Amino acid sequence: MSDQSVPTGESIQFKIIGLIRSPFKSPQNVPIQPAGAKGIKGRVILKKEYQAGLKDLAGFSHIILIYYFHLIQDFSLIVKPYMDKYPHGIFATRAPKRPNPIGLSIVRLLGIQDNILEIEDVDIVDNTPLLDIKPYVPEFDQREKIEIGWLTTKIHQLKKTKDDGRFIKKK
Amino acid sequence: MSDQSVPTGESIQFKIIGLIRSPFKSPQNVPIQPAGAKGIKGRVILKKEYQAGLKDLAGFSHIILIYYFHLIQDFSLIVKPYMDKYPHGIFATRAPKRPNPIGLSIVRLLGIQDNILEIEDVDIVDNTPLLDIKPYVPEFDQREKIEIGWLTTKIHQLKKTKDDGRFIKKK
Numbered sequence: 005m006s007d008q009s010v011p012t013g014e015s016i017q018f019k020i021i022g023l024i025r026s027p028f029k030s031p032q033n034v035p036i037q038p039a040g041a042k043g044i045k046g047r048v049i050l051k052k053e054y055q056a057g058l059k060d061l062a063g064f065s066h067i068i069l070i071y072y073f074h075l076i077q078d079f080s081l082i083v084k085p086y087m088d089k090y091p092h093g094i095f096a097t098r099a100p101k102r103p104n105p106i107g108l109s110i111v112r113l114l115g116i117q118d119n120i121l122e123i124e125d126v127d128i129v130d131n132t133p134l135l136d137i138k139p140y141v142p143e144f145d146q147r148e149k150i151e152i153g154w155l156t157t158k159i160h161q162l163k164k165t166k167d168d169g170r171f172i173k174k175k
Numbered sequence: 176m177s178d179q180s181v182p183t184g185e186s187i188q189f190k191i192i193g194l195i196r197s198p199f200k201s202p203q204n205v206p207i208q209p210a211g212a213k214g215i216k217g218r219v220i221l222k223k224e225y226q227a228g229l230k231d232l233a234g235f236s237h238i239i240l241i242y243y244f245h246l247i248q249d250f251s252l253i254v255k256p257y258m259d260k261y262p263h264g265i266f267a268t269r270a271p272k273r274p275n276p277i278g279l280s281i282v283r284l285l286g287i288q289d290n291i292l293e294i295e296d297v298d299i300v301d302n303t304p305l306l307d308i309k310p311y312v313p314e315f316d317q318r319e320k321i322e323i324g325w326l327t328t329k330i331h332q333l334k335k336t337k338d339d340g341r342f343i344k345k346k
Contacts, residue, residue, distance in 0.1 A: 019185070056253060057264040059264030064322060065318075103192050
């Protein structure tokens with residue numbers, strides 16, 4: 005099968021629906037995943053116009069944040085991810101220099117007041133633009149008998165690995 | 176805290192990096208989550224120009240597909256989701272009529288040949304535009320002690336619930 009049926013030249017526009025606030029003012033030293041960010045608190049500030057969409061979300065203990073890696077300027081198809089010294093395809097990593105710089109983190113939801121969500125286990129740099137919030141549901145989002153390829157022998161480094169700024173442009 | 180610091184009027188452009196193929200030619204009767212789509216096979220056709228980014232992905236048993244709900248024309252902040260007769264905020268559901276119509280599914284990766292990924296447990300309508308592929312990693316993506324709010328008493332319906340087309344415009 006070729007890729008001839010894939011539309012080309014089309015782009016899709018999304019809007020910024022809010023901001024993610026965190027203690028991390030720059031990518032350096034941000035935990036690379038929520039598992040390394042235990043207890044780190046932050047906030048989601050949703051634009052007021054979307055506040056009605058939060059109805060009944062407070063009953064969920066965890067949410068999926070989908071956001072824009074706004075500090076990334078272009079992409080690489082081959083990257084050296086944080087936890088390895090060997091290069092891998094970008095789609096085999098969670099590195100931010102992706103063809104579409106979309107980030108995904110599962111964070112703990114502590115509470116909601118009006119348009120503000122208090123969150124915990126935040127591995128996201130301050131002022132990151134928010135694209136979507138989804139409830140985290142084990143029946144939708146958890147799988148068993150998982151294999152994790154090249155990460156198998158590297159995953160033990162997760163909690164001590166932090167962003168070293170390698171994916172953003174030096175000023 | 177107000178939302179005054181949230182930038183307004185800005186939009187973010189993403190590109191279509193591939194297509195998701197599946198047996199579901201229209202949203203009607205699509206399983207509403209991969210858990211209801213066990214054994215359903217499909218394909219990801221990545222554009223050739225991104226093929227190098229697949230290096231080492233084949234070692235992963237599951238991948239996260241992030242895609243564009245291309246059949247959705249506008250959003251609702253309050254929706255009646257598939258598994259309930261009561262309305263909920265859109266962010267407390269996985270319904271597609273979101274402010275940014277971004278979909279997320281975790282599917283099984285059966286194999287990769289060139290730019291084609293063979294996948295299973297596909298709950299996605301045919302020819303859905305692909306935005307990103309991420310490896311699914313339990314240490315990143317699984318949490319314990321989860322509460323699921325309004326879904327708690329509804330989740331047992333998951334496997335028998337199918338899309339009834341309620342979120343797309345009637346022709």
